[in-house]
Amino acid sequence: xxxxxxxxxxxxxxVSFYQKVLGLEPGxxxxxxxxxxxxxxxxxxxxxxIGAQNTEKLSAGVIDHIAFSGVGLSQFIRxxxxxxxxxxxxxxxxxxxxxxxxxxxxxxxxxxDFEPSETTSSGEN
Numbered sequence: 001x002x003x004x005x006x007x008x009x010x011x012x013x014x015v016s017f018y019q020k021v022l023g024l025e026p027g028x029x030x031x032x033x034x035x036x037x038x039x040x041x042x043x044x045x046x047x048x049x050i051g052a053q054n055t056e057k058l059s060a061g062v063i064d065h066i067a068f069s070g071v072g073l074s075q076f077i078r079x080x081x082x083x084x085x086x087x088x089x090x091x092x093x094x095x096x097x098x099x100x101x102x103x104x105x106x107x108x109x110x111x112x113d114f115e116p117s118e119t120t121s122s123g124e125n
Contacts, residue, residue: 018049
């Protein structure tokens with residue numbers, strides 16, 4: 001996998017959201033003919049944001065969600081609560097991977113996965 005692309009009607013708001021929530025960092029983006037941003041994890045541009053010029057283009061399409069791997073499940077849940085971001089979390093049946101789901105400002109569904117050995121602040125494991 002190289003990267004994911006999400007559409008946004010407010011590129012700056014989307015960049016700020018992914019910086020605050022996931023710690024992604026904006027970086028180099030070629031001088032393309034449309035607005036947008038590239039966000040990085042280390043040296044990898046993992047998320048491309050395209051500024052939609054009309055809100056009709058903002059639709060889920062065929063991609064259901066984008067997913068990242070995380071560490072520190074209970075800290076991440078506190079972080080989302082501190083940012084007042086509604087979320088759902090559960091352990092996946094079979095693998096016991098913890099999955100945390102929430103939406104970005106433009107409605108893209110985001111998942112962050114954590115190892116089964118992690119626990120929530122309520123002691124779930």
